[in-house]
Amino acid sequence: MDIKDVPCPFCGCLCDDVKIQIEDNRITGVENCCTLGNAKFLSKSRLQHPIMRKDGKWVEVSYEEAIDETARILSDAVRPLLYGWSGTVGEAQVVGVHLAEEIGALIDSTTSVCHNPSILAIQEVGHPGCTLGQVKNRADLVIYWGCNPIEAHPRHMSRYTTYADGYFIDNTATDRKVIVVDIRRSDGAKVADEFIQVKPGGDYLVLSALRAMVRGKSDVVPDSVAGVKKVQLQRVADLMMKAKFGAVFFGLGVTMSRGKYKNVRNAIELVSELNRKTKFTISAMRGHFNVYGFNEVLTWMAGYPFAVDFSRGIAFYNPGETSVIDLLEKKEPDACLVVASDPGAHFPKSTIEHIAAIPTVQIDPCVNATTALCQVQIPVAITGIESAGTAYRMDGVPIRMKKVLETDFPTDQEILERIVTRIREMRADG
Amino acid sequence: MNVIITFRNHENPFIPIEAEMITPDAFLEEKNEICVAVGNRSYPLSEVADFSIVGEASSVDDIEVLIRGDTSRVKRVGEYMSGGAITIEGDIGMHCGNFMSGGRIEILGSADGWLGREMKGGEIICHGDAGDYCASGYRGGRRGMRGGSVEVFGSVGDFACEHIAGGEVLIHGNTGDFACAEMKGGTVTILGDTSRVCANMSAGTCYVYGSAVEMIPTFEKKGTVNHDGVLFHHFRGDVANRGNGDLYTVHFTYLQ
Numbered sequence: 001m002d003i004k005d006v007p008c009p010f011c012g013c014l015c016d017d018v019k020i021q022i023e024d025n026r027i028t029g030v031e032n033c034c035t036l037g038n039a040k041f042l043s044k045s046r047l048q049h050p051i052m053r054k055d056g057k058w059v060e061v062s063y064e065e066a067i068d069e070t071a072r073i074l075s076d077a078v079r080p081l082l083y084g085w086s087g088t089v090g091e092a093q094v095v096g097v098h099l100a101e102e103i104g105a106l107i108d109s110t111t112s113v114c115h116n117p118s119i120l121a122i123q124e125v126g127h128p129g130c131t132l133g134q135v136k137n138r139a140d141l142v143i144y145w146g147c148n149p150i151e152a153h154p155r156h157m158s159r160y161t162t163y164a165d166g167y168f169i170d171n172t173a174t175d176r177k178v179i180v181v182d183i184r185r186s187d188g189a190k191v192a193d194e195f196i197q198v199k200p201g202g203d204y205l206v207l208s209a210l211r212a213m214v215r216g217k218s219d220v221v222p223d224s225v226a227g228v229k230k231v232q233l234q235r236v237a238d239l240m241m242k243a244k245f246g247a248v249f250f251g252l253g254v255t256m257s258r259g260k261y262k263n264v265r266n267a268i269e270l271v272s273e274l275n276r277k278t279k280f281t282i283s284a285m286r287g288h289f290n291v292y293g294f295n296e297v298l299t300w301m302a303g304y305p306f307a308v309d310f311s312r313g314i315a316f317y318n319p320g321e322t323s324v325i326d327l328l329e330k331k332e333p334d335a336c337l338v339v340a341s342d343p344g345a346h347f348p349k350s351t352i353e354h355i356a357a358i359p360t361v362q363i364d365p366c367v368n369a370t371t372a373l374c375q376v377q378i379p380v381a382i383t384g385i386e387s388a389g390t391a392y393r394m395d396g397v398p399i400r401m402k403k404v405l406e407t408d409f410p411t412d413q414e415i416l417e418r419i420v421t422r423i424r425e426m427r428a429d430g
Numbered sequence: 431m432n433v434i435i436t437f438r439n440h441e442n443p444f445i446p447i448e449a450e451m452i453t454p455d456a457f458l459e460e461k462n463e464i465c466v467a468v469g470n471r472s473y474p475l476s477e478v479a480d481f482s483i484v485g486e487a488s489s490v491d492d493i494e495v496l497i498r499g500d501t502s503r504v505k506r507v508g509e510y511m512s513g514g515a516i517t518i519e520g521d522i523g524m525h526c527g528n529f530m531s532g533g534r535i536e537i538l539g540s541a542d543g544w545l546g547r548e549m550k551g552g553e554i555i556c557h558g559d560a561g562d563y564c565a566s567g568y569r570g571g572r573r574g575m576r577g578g579s580v581e582v583f584g585s586v587g588d589f590a591c592e593h594i595a596g597g598e599v600l601i602h603g604n605t606g607d608f609a610c611a612e613m614k615g616g617t618v619t620i621l622g623d624t625s626r627v628c629a630n631m632s633a634g635t636c637y638v639y640g641s642a643v644e645m646i647p648t649f650e651k652k653g654t655v656n657h658d659g660v661l662f663h664h665f666r667g668d669v670a671n672r673g674n675g676d677l678y679t680v681h682f683t684y685l686q
C-alpha cells in the first residue's frame with residue numbers, strides 16, 4: 001500500500017510530500033525524503049516495555065507501575081522540571097502544560113538551547129516574517145546567515161528557496177541570488193553568489209555596519225569589520241537594497257554565538273531598515289519538526305513561549321533564570337520529566353550530572369543517551385508515524401502529522417493524561 | 431524599628447527562596463504575615479529564618495532590616511520598596527531591589543542577576559560583584575532602570591544597564607559583554623574595562639575610564655574632551671540606530 005503526502009517528522013522543514021510504501025504494517029519504502037528523514041521512517045530499534053531501576057538494575061515493569069512511580073516522583077518534588085516537547089505533537093504538549101500548572105513545575109523545551117535568543121529578540125523588536133511559500137514564489141535574494149541548510153535542513157533549498165520554482169520568478173537559477181554568511185566556508189557557501197566570512201563572534205558588528213550603510217551612513221564604518229572588508233559590505237548592502245524581495249534565514253551560528261539575542265535583534269533591525277527601501281523578511285531555521293509548535297502551545301496557554309515557572313501558581317518567564325540549562329547549572333530541579341527529546345546527547349556535562357543525580361523519568365519510544373540518566377523510561381508510539389496530531393513548520397504553518405502504521409503502544413498524550421489523573425488521585429487520597 | 435532576619439541553613443540549599451515580601455514597607459503593616467516561597471511550596475518566614483523586631487516605626491523610613499545567613503539563593507528582596515533600609519551581610523540572590531522607588535539597599539557581599547531591575551528611585555550599594563543584567567530591564571521590555579542610583583564596587587556580568595532610561599550607575603570594576611545595550615537615558619560610569627559597550631544606544635551618557643574593546647563600528651568620532659581631569663575620546667551614536675547618545679572612553683579597540 002502507498003500513502004502519499006506524509007509529513008516527515010524530523011526537521012522544521014516538515015516536508016509534507018513524502019510517499020510511504022507499507023507492507024504488513026511495516027514501512028518498506030520512502031520517496032521524496034532526504035537521508036535524515038529516511039533514517040527516521042526506516043528505524044527499527046525501540047524499547048518494548050516500560051523499564052525502571054530497582055536496586056541499581058533495569059527491570060521491566062507494567063505501564064501502571066511506571067506511571068505510578070512517575071506520579072509519585074513528580075508530586076513529591078519541590079522544584080520539578082518538565083523538559084523536551086519538540087518531538088511530539090501539540091495535543092500532547094497541551095497535556096504537558098496542564099501537568100506543569102497542576103504540580104507547580106518549571107516547563108521548558110529544546111527552544112531553550114536553540115532559538116531561545118530569537119524569541120528574546122522578537123519580543124524586543126517584533127518579527128518581520130512570512131511563510132516559506134512567499135519566499136519560494138517571490139524572493140529574488142536569499143540570505144543564509146550562520147546556518148548550513150545542506151546539512152541541517154537538506155530539502156530547504158530545493159523546496160523553498162534556491163532551487164525551487166517560484167510563481168513570480170522566471171528562472172530560479174539565474175534570477176535568485178544567494179548570500180551566505182558564516183565563520184567558515186560550508187557546503188552552503190559553495191552555491192552562494194556572495195560569501196561573507198565573519199570572524200567568530202563578529203556577527204553583531206557586521207550587522208551594525210550593514211544597517212549604517214543601508215541608512216546611507218557608510219562614512220562612519222571602519223575599513224574592515226570583524227574580518228570583512230568594507231568594500232564587500234558595501235557590495236552586499238547594495239545587493240540587498242536592489243532586491244525586490246529579500247529573505248533572510250538564520251541559524252544557531254547567530255543565536256548561539258557571543259551576543260546571542262542581540263545578534264538576532266540586530267539582524268531583525270537590519271531587515272526593518274531594508275523595509276524602508278524594499279521588501280525584506282527574516283525567519284529562524286527551526287530544528288526539530290515541532291519545536292515551533294511547543295512555543296505556540298505554551299504561548300496560548302501561559303502567555304510565554306518557553307521557560308515558564310509555574311511554582312508560584314502563575315506563569316513566570318525569565319530565560320536565564322527559568323531556562324533549563326541555567327536551572328540545571330544551579331542544581332535547582334529536584335525531579336525531572338523528559339518528553340520527546342534527548343538532553344543526554346546534547347547538554348553540557350555538568351547539567352547531565354545533575355539530571356542523573358535527581359529522579360528523572362523519560363517518555364520516549366527509543367533507548368537513547370538520556371536513558372542512562374533515568375530512573376524510569378516509558379516507551380510510546382512514534383509521533384508522526386504511529387500517531388497523528390498537529391505540528392508547526394518552522395514558519396508557523398500548522399501541518400497535520402499522519403498515522404501510517406498501527407501500533408499497540410500508547411501515545412505521549414495518553415501517558416501524560418494518565419500521569420495527571422494519577423497525581424490527582426494521590427492528592428485526593430492525601 | 432530594627433528587624434533582624436537570619437536565614438537558617440537549608441536541607442536542600444539549591445532550591446531558591448522567593449522573598450519579595452522582605453521590604454521595610456511590609457514590616458510597617460503589623461498585621462502582615464511575611465511569607466516566602468521555597469520552590470512550589472509557600473511558608474511563613476519563620477519556617478526558613480529566625481527573625482526579631484525591636485522598636486516601633488511611624489513611617490517606612492524608620493525601618494532598618496538586617497539580613498544574615500546564607501542568602502545567595504534568596505530572590506527578590508526589597509522588590510517594590512519605597513523607603514527605609516535593607517542591609518545584607520552576605521551575598522544576595524536574583525532580582526534584589528526590583529522596581530524599588532525609594533530607600534537604600536546595601537549588600538556587603540555580591541549580588542546575583544537583575545540587581546535593581548527597572549528601579550525608579552532610591553539607592554543600591556553592592557560591595558562585591560553583581561551578576562548579569564545589573565540595573566537593566568525585563569525581557570522584551572523597552573525601559574530598564576529609570577531613576578535612583580546603583581554603585582557596584584566589584585565587577586558586573588553581561589548586559590549591565592541594558593535598556594537603561596534614567597538614573598545613575600557607577601561600576602568600579604569591569605563589565606561583561608554588551609554593557610549599556612539599547613541605552614536610552616541616564617548616566618553610566620565604568621571605571622574598568624568593557625566590551626561592545628553602548629550597542630544600539632539612542633540617548634544617555636556613558637563614561638569608560640578603562641578600555642572599550644570591540645567598539646561598535648557605527649559610532650561617529652567627535653574628537654577628544656577633558657572630563658574629570660582625564661582625556662576621553664568622544665563618540666556619538668549608535669548611527670545604525672539613528673541614535674544620539676554620548677560615549678566617552680579613554681581607550682578603545684575595534685575587531686577588524
Ligand code: SF4
Nearest residue numbers: 008011015034037155
Ligand atoms: S528536510 Fe527535514 S522535513 Fe524535509 S525530508 Fe529532510 S528531514 Fe524531513
